[in-house]
Amino acid sequence: MDATKPGLDGYGRDVYASAKGDVDEATIERLRGVSVATAWSVLSKAGILHPCMAGVTPLSDPEGLPLVGRARTLRYLPLREDLLPLLRAAGHANPQRQLFELVGSGDVVVIDAMGQTDAGTLGDILATRLKARNVAGIVTDGCVRDAPFIKRMGIPVFTKSVHPGANTSALLPFEFDGPVQCGGVTVLPGDIILGDEDGVVVIPAHLAAKVADDGLEQERLEGFLRIQVENGESLRDAYPPGPRLREAYDAWCRENPHG
Structure with missing residues (x-):
C-alpha cells in the first residue's frame, strides 16, 4: 500500500475512513434532540x-x-x-x-x-x-x-x-x-x-446513528427521572433507576409512545 497517496497516513491507513458513508439528513435531524452532555455519555460508552x-x-x-x-x-x-x-x-x-x-x-x-x-x-x-x-x-x-x-x-x-x-x-x-x-x-x-x-x-460519522438512537432514549429516560426526583424520589432509587422505577418508566413509555 502506498502511504504517500492522498488520504493515507504514514502507516498506510485511510484517515478519512470515519467520514465515508455520508450521514443522512434524518440522523442529523434526530441529533437535534440530543444534548452535548448526553452525546458525550454515549460516545464515552462507545469508547470515544x-x-x-x-x-x-x-x-x-x-x-x-x-x-x-x-x-x-x-x-x-x-x-x-x-x-x-x-x-x-x-x-x-x-x-x-x-x-x-x-x-x-x-x-x-x-x-x-x-x-x-x-x-x-x-x-x-x-x-x-x-x-x-x-x-x-x-x-x-x-x-x-x-x-x-x-x-x-x-x-x-x-x-x-x-x-x-x-x-x-x-x-x-x-x-x-x-x-x-x-x-x-x-x-x-x-x-x-x-x-x-x-x-x-x-x-465520528460512523457513530452518528448510534448517538442519535441511544441519545434520544437517554434523553427520554432522564426526562422521566427528573419528574420522579421533582416528585420526591431519592437519588438512591432514581439515579440510576432501580427495578421499580424501570418498570414505571416502561409503563410510561407505553402510555406515551411519542415522548
Missing part, C-alpha cells in the same frame, strides 16, 4: 473518551442552538513572515477563501487555530459569506473578530475567545478539508459536530 473540544463555547445567542452539521475543516499554521507574500499572491486561491466558496447547507466550518488567541480567524465579511452559503455554523479553538456583529448574525458560532486582529497578523491558512484538531479533538471532514451551551462534541 475525549470527544469534547476544550475551551470552545458559544459566542452567539443560545436561541440558535443546538448546532448540528457535517464538519468542513480549515487548518491554520503559525505565521511565518517570509510566507506572507505567497499567501497574498494566492489571493482568492488561498485555502481559507477556497473553502468558504465551497461550503454549503448543513456544513459546519471547523477552524484549527492551534488554540492561539492573538488574532481572529475570521471577521464580519467572511462570516457573512458563510451565512450566505447557508452553513450550519462556525467552530474554532481560536478567536473571531468583529464579535458584536458576529454575535447577532443569526448562525451558531463557537469560539475560544475574541480578538480584534486580522488572521494574517499571527496565522497562516494552510489546508482545507483535511484532518485537523480543534480544542484538542481530532476532526475529520464529514464528522458530525454537535454544539450547545455545554460546548462542542465531535461525533
